[in-house]
Amino acid sequence: MFVQLILSGVAQGSIYALVALGMTALFRATTIVNFGHGEFFMGGAFVLYVMINVVGLPFLPGALLAIVVMFLVGMTIERVLIRPMGLAPHIALAMMTVAFSFLFRGIARAFWGREVLPMPAVFSFPPIDVAGVIITTQDLLITGMTLFFVVLFFIFFQRTNLGRIAQAASANPRGASLVGINVNLFHGTMWGVAAGLGAIAGILVAPITLLYPDMGALILIKAFAAMTLGGFGNLGGAVVGGLLIGILEQLSGGYLSTALIDIFAYLVIIAVLLIRPAGLFGIRESQRV
Amino acid sequence: MFKTKYLACMLGLGAMLAGPAFAQAPGVTDDSIKIGIFGPMTGSAALFGKAVFGVEAVYKDVNDHGGINGRKIDIVREDTGCDPTRGTAAVKKLISQSQVFAINGGLCSGVVMAVKEEVAKAGVPFVIIGAASSAISDPMMPNLFHPVATTSNVAKTMIDFAMTREGTKKIAVVSHSDDWGKSNRDPAVDHLKEAYGLDPVLDLTMERGSSDATPQILKIRNADADFVVLMMYPAEVAIFLRDAYKYGLKVPVLAPQSISLKDTRERVGNDAAVENLYVFYPYAHPTDSPEMEKWGKLINKYYPDERVESFSYLGMSGALAVVEALKAAGPDLTRQKFMDALNDLRDFDSGISSAPITFTPEDHAGIKGGAMATLDDGKVTVMKKWQDK
Amino acid sequence: MASSLLSVKSISARYGKVTAIEDLSLDVGEGEVIALLGANGSGKTTLLNTISGFIAPSASSIELRGEVISGEPPHRVFRAGVVQVSQMRDLFPAMTVLDNLELGAVCHRATLSRELEKVFHYFPRLAERRTQRVATLSGGEQQMVAIGRALMGRPRILLLDEPSGGLAPRFVQEIANIMNVLKAEGATMLIVEQNIAMALGAADRFYVIRSGTIARSGDVSELGDDHKALAREFYL
Ligand SMILES: Nc1ncnc2c1ncn2[C@@H]1O[C@H](COP(=O)(O)OP(=O)(O)OP(=O)(O)O)[C@@H](O)[C@H]1O
Numbered sequence: 001m002f003v004q005l006i007l008s009g010v011a012q013g014s015i016y017a018l019v020a021l022g023m024t025a026l027f028r029a030t031t032i033v034n035f036g037h038g039e040f041f042m043g044g045a046f047v048l049y050v051m052i053n054v055v056g057l058p059f060l061p062g063a064l065l066a067i068v069v070m071f072l073v074g075m076t077i078e079r080v081l082i083r084p085m086g087l088a089p090h091i092a093l094a095m096m097t098v099a100f101s102f103l104f105r106g107i108a109r110a111f112w113g114r115e116v117l118p119m120p121a122v123f124s125f126p127p128i129d130v131a132g133v134i135i136t137t138q139d140l141l142i143t144g145m146t147l148f149f150v151v152l153f154f155i156f157f158q159r160t161n162l163g164r165i166a167q168a169a170s171a172n173p174r175g176a177s178l179v180g181i182n183v184n185l186f187h188g189t190m191w192g193v194a195a196g197l198g199a200i201a202g203i204l205v206a207p208i209t210l211l212y213p214d215m216g217a218l219i220l221i222k223a224f225a226a227m228t229l230g231g232f233g234n235l236g237g238a239v240v241g242g243l244l245i246g247i248l249e250q251l252s253g254g255y256l257s258t259a260l261i262d263i264f265a266y267l268v269i270i271a272v273l274l275i276r277p278a279g280l281f282g283i284r285e286s287q288r289v
Numbered sequence: 290m291f292k293t294k295y296l297a298c299m300l301g302l303g304a305m306l307a308g309p310a311f312a313q314a315p316g317v318t319d320d321s322i323k324i325g326i327f328g329p330m331t332g333s334a335a336l337f338g339k340a341v342f343g344v345e346a347v348y349k350d351v352n353d354h355g356g357i358n359g360r361k362i363d364i365v366r367e368d369t370g371c372d373p374t375r376g377t378a379a380v381k382k383l384i385s386q387s388q389v390f391a392i393n394g395g396l397c398s399g400v401v402m403a404v405k406e407e408v409a410k411a412g413v414p415f416v417i418i419g420a421a422s423s424a425i426s427d428p429m430m431p432n433l434f435h436p437v438a439t440t441s442n443v444a445k446t447m448i449d450f451a452m453t454r455e456g457t458k459k460i461a462v463v464s465h466s467d468d469w470g471k472s473n474r475d476p477a478v479d480h481l482k483e484a485y486g487l488d489p490v491l492d493l494t495m496e497r498g499s500s501d502a503t504p505q506i507l508k509i510r511n512a513d514a515d516f517v518v519l520m521m522y523p524a525e526v527a528i529f530l531r532d533a534y535k536y537g538l539k540v541p542v543l544a545p546q547s548i549s550l551k552d553t554r555e556r557v558g559n560d561a562a563v564e565n566l567y568v569f570y571p572y573a574h575p576t577d578s579p580e581m582e583k584w585g586k587l588i589n590k591y592y593p594d595e596r597v598e599s600f601s602y603l604g605m606s607g608a609l610a611v612v613e614a615l616k617a618a619g620p621d622l623t624r625q626k627f628m629d630a631l632n633d634l635r636d637f638d639s640g641i642s643s644a645p646i647t648f649t650p651e652d653h654a655g656i657k658g659g660a661m662a663t664l665d666d667g668k669v670t671v672m673k674k675w676q677d678k
Numbered sequence: 679m680a681s682s683l684l685s686v687k688s689i690s691a692r693y694g695k696v697t698a699i700e701d702l703s704l705d706v707g708e709g710e711v712i713a714l715l716g717a718n719g720s721g722k723t724t725l726l727n728t729i730s731g732f733i734a735p736s737a738s739s740i741e742l743r744g745e746v747i748s749g750e751p752p753h754r755v756f757r758a759g760v761v762q763v764s765q766m767r768d769l770f771p772a773m774t775v776l777d778n779l780e781l782g783a784v785c786h787r788a789t790l791s792r793e794l795e796k797v798f799h800y801f802p803r804l805a806e807r808r809t810q811r812v813a814t815l816s817g818g819e820q821q822m823v824a825i826g827r828a829l830m831g832r833p834r835i836l837l838l839d840e841p842s843g844g845l846a847p848r849f850v851q852e853i854a855n856i857m858n859v860l861k862a863e864g865a866t867m868l869i870v871e872q873n874i875a876m877a878l879g880a881a882d883r884f885y886v887i888r889s890g891t892i893a894r895s896g897d898v899s900e901l902g903d904d905h906k907a908l909a910r911e912f913y914l
């Protein structure tokens with residue numbers, strides 16, 4: 001049972017990790033805490049649904065297109081809603097993200113209000129039984145793809161020149177302008193990347209969960225818990241935090257009480273803030289916050 | 290002397306009030322009866338709002354066939370979003386602003402419980418569409434009618450069904466921990482104790498919005514349960530079944546009437562995963578039978594874009610009962626006459642609900658008994674006992 | 679005066695309702711070194727930030743070789759060749775010296791190694807510390823990185839905002855030497871300074887800014903030994 005719980009915890013946690021990673025990257029780049037991030041997750045799943053069930057595309061092109069669409073949605077949000085606010089205080093920017101989060105849910109409800117949509121199962125290979133431990137292709141796919149995107153993300157940010165530019169522009173936007181970096185474009189791109197990561201998470205769970213307009217709300221809390229646990233603003237911490245939340249949720253559900261699963265994220269947030277506010281990997285970066 | 294004169298005066302006034310050309314009951318004119326409808330048309334429970342279209346289709350069909358005693362039904366619809374606060378506002382609006390004659394509404398028990406007092410005060414006849422909590426009609430409220438299989442009725446049917454299998458001892462319960470989940474779980478656990486002297490072998494929760502049921506499944510597998518009773522919403526039931534299949538859990542699973550077999554199969558995307566699913570079945574016939582398809586066509590006549598689902602039929606027999614009572618109340622329609630007619634309804638068989646509707650002045654929980662259904666070779670099969678399969 | 683490289687034509691800039699610069703004009707000729715003097719809060723930084731595109735001027739224009747650059751965003755102004763070493767330095771503290779310098783050349787990848795060599799030649803201290811994180815450098819060393827990073831961007835005109843600000847005399851001297859070296863190599867510079875002696879040491883001409891407008895200007899050569907009087911007049 002232990003191994004089984006760990007495995008399904010990793011699959012769950014992968015999703016949290018992807019969402020938390022996107023939120024953290026955006027926070028680092030723009031210092032904005034995006035309360036609308038759950039809607040990128042929801043958006044990815046819904047756009048995929050439209051691509052497959054309305055447009056009639058196969059899964060893979062549909063998924064790629066959905067990521068592109070959500071990337072553009074992210075960029076558009078930056079251009080139309082965030083940039084015009086200029087140097088508004090953080091709380092105002094956060095309120096803006098809350099506002100568009102509800103706006104997006106409203107739009108989704110307008111189209112799919114009464115429906116909870118099933119997604120056609122993508123890969124229905126039978127589960128594999130390895131010495132009593134069940135592994136499904138879905139779980140493998142989710143974990144594998146998450147690993148792939150997380151590694152890709154870190155290679156990009158730490159090994160490429162563009163990544164270094166992104167790091168610089170995150171650390172000091174004014175400094176970046178002073179070396180000729182288009183900071184607005186960078187912010188727009190980061191909104192796009194964040195939306196894309198959220199969408200990837202949504203697309204990965206879409207075939208195994210059900211789509212409904214409010215599906216982003218729950219994932220947002222898990223992502224917050226992951227970020228808090230890993231150290232708010234720490235990219236690696238967000239990933240590790242997400243995985244840990246997923247695993248701990250499962251273990252507490254399996255060994256303690258199933259009632260714990262869904263309050264677990266809140267418990268983590270409270271416990272971390274009281275005991276170790278900087279999180280597991282929190283380093284104090286003086287210029288942040 | 291004075292007394293009789295006074296009485297005559299009163300009677301005269303009464304006759305005038307009841308006179309056709311003069312002031313009529315609220316919401317009633319010579320050629321119309323205004324009926325208020327409310328339900329969750331948006332929000333996370335909007336799936337249940339589908340039932341509203343079934344109810345409206347019944348009334349529109351009546352109108353197209355000449356109405357009732359020369360009056361057409363005038364529908365006023367409000368959206369509650371399944372939110373008690375919004376629901377209360379919606380009902381107040383129906384009563385005081387739209388001044389409806391009667392209300393036919395309510396799919397979320399939380400909303401219905403919240404508006405009960407308001408409706409009781411106003412004395413407006415209130416017929417429930419689909420909210421199933423037993424607390425709605427127990428204790429009885431004179432102007433509230435509940436033509437729905439209540440949660441305790443459903444729970445009882447589910448548990449009794451499980452016990453028809455020989456040797457059933459271990460029943461595991463998994464429910465949402467919200468009010469809805471509790472109002473479904475509690476009567477099942479109570480009935481199990483009272484009728485059979487058993488406690489659930491496991492009493493687990495799975496929250497709304499969960500996308501994984503691994504811990505629950507593994508616990509049930511370890512406990513070697515004979516049956517699993519799921520008091521959950523459609524999405525989570527589908528996830529539970531998907532994971533049960535994944536972990537090779539082959540225990541029969543029982544679910545309440547909010548679960549549709551075909552919809553669940555579609556969601557799970559796998560026939561084998563729903564093989565062991567049995568749901569409380571509120572209807573007399575399988576949804577794909579000609580008897581039910583007739584009603585589905587009626588809905589699509591008025592709402593061509595609406596995807597008819599098993600929930601779509603939920604309030605139709607109640608609406609037909611309303612029509613029946615309106616007819617019986619006669620041309621001089623008053624709220625009292627309408628409610629009297631409802632109280633006289635005996636074994637009203639709409640052909641839709643699994644059991645006929647009976648209201649008495651003492652009992653407004655109109656549906657007693659029910660059946661379970663399962664998918665047999667992809668076809669919905671209605672069954673009363675385990676052995677029926 | 680040489681042909682005009684940068685000309686600021688009667689610009690104004692305000693922060694909300696507060697006017698920080700009003701009807702200010704100045705000219706920088708090709709190859710000229712200009713000292714911009716003024717008390718705290720007189721609007722020097724505001725002027726440089728307006729030239730660099732961080733603040734939109736509310737009237738008239740700023741031209742670089744006759745082309746209007748006012749209204750362009752900062753990265754465009756930079757790419758046009760106007761490079762600022764800001765008062766706050768605005769470095770990337772978590773990154774190494776080398777990273778910071780290389781980032782100065784993101785728009786000039788082709789000449790990166792040549793420019794890097796030049797910068798290390800100007801500042802041998804930086805060459806020794808190339809892999810050290812900037813956050814761990816001393817203030818003087820950070821200022822060197824800031825100037826070095828600006829030079830990596832191959833400026834047509836360098837805007838320096840108090841390059842000696844907050845530095846020990848030894849570092850002030852080192853910065854002053856660099857100013858002279860750059861001047862000798864023909865660089866065009868607009869230097870904002872509190873340290874009059876240092877500013878005038880390298881400058882051809884000077885402007886004095888007071889309450890957001892130019893109060894006085896002239897050739898350094900005509901000033902003679904008048905530094906002290908100038909200081910008394912405007913700083914006290
Ligand atoms: N962001 C801002 N918001 C409002 N007022 C500002 C802002 N920045 C500067 N000011 C005001 O504008 C005026 C000019 O400021 P500026 O920074 O340009 O002066 P300075 O000459 O560079 O001074 P210092 O020598 O101290 O650097 C000051 O009165 C200052 O208070």
Ligand SMILES: [Mg+2]
Binds near residue numbers: 839
């Ligand atoms: Mg200044």
